[in-house]
Amino acid sequence: MRVFQLYPVGEYEFLTTEDEDDLEQLGELDATSLAADWTPVPVELGTTDEDSGAPLLRADFPWLGSWSLVLRDQGIDLAGPVLDSFGELLPLTCPDARVALFNPLVVLDALDESRSKLVRFPDGDLMVIEKYVFAQRAIPERSVFKIPQERSGAVFYTEPVVDELRGLGLAGLDFKLLWDSDAD
Structure with a gap:
């Protein structure tokens, strides 16, 4: 089994919020239905x-962050x-496009904490996960999910x-391999 995260590609369009509080709201999606x-x-x-002023390529998935998947039109x-x-x-x-944010609602207790590399605060709370190792048996073959340790994160x-998303031929989206059960 292989597990991936979003990864920006090339010089494609991106999204910004007009208000910093709005960006924070979008970054705090915690797998709770909001519809x-x-x-x-x-x-x-x-x-x-932003640096060169050069035009960016049109994106079907404008970048906002690795914690969010934004979809545009097609x-x-x-x-x-x-x-x-x-x-x-x-x-x-x-004002320029029809866009939507994907809010994942599946939370799987799939992180193998004993084999992952976790950094904790002095009080024991989780600060960051530097290396993910998953319990394969906890993850359905076809899934998009969050983990309880990072409900508002990755x-x-x-x-x-x-493979299905890549096969659609849409622009501005790619994934990076995060974990491979065969390499673990």
Whole structure:
């Protein structure tokens, strides 16, 4: 089994929030359903490189962060059904495109803490996970999930889901391998 995380690719468009509090709100998704009471957060599409001013490539998945998957137009239409059984799409307000944030709702107690590399605060609370090792038996073959140790953090994708998303031919999305049970 192989588990992946989102990874930015190339020079593609990105999203920013108009308000810092909104970015914090989007970063605190904790695998709780929000669809019933969701108010779309205003965002802007970044279409030029902040350093050089060069135009960026159009993205079906504009980058916001590794903890969030944002879908735009065709990404919503094609990838939405792939992700549907693992969470919900929350609309965002953007003047230049139809965009939505994927809110994963699956939490799996799949982290093998004894074999992972964890850094803890002096009081014992988790600070950061430097190396992930998962309990393979706790993860369905096809899944998008979070772990209880990082409910507001990382989102994990199993290889069949990654292959399906890559196979859609959409732009601006890639994944990096985080854990491979065969290499463990």
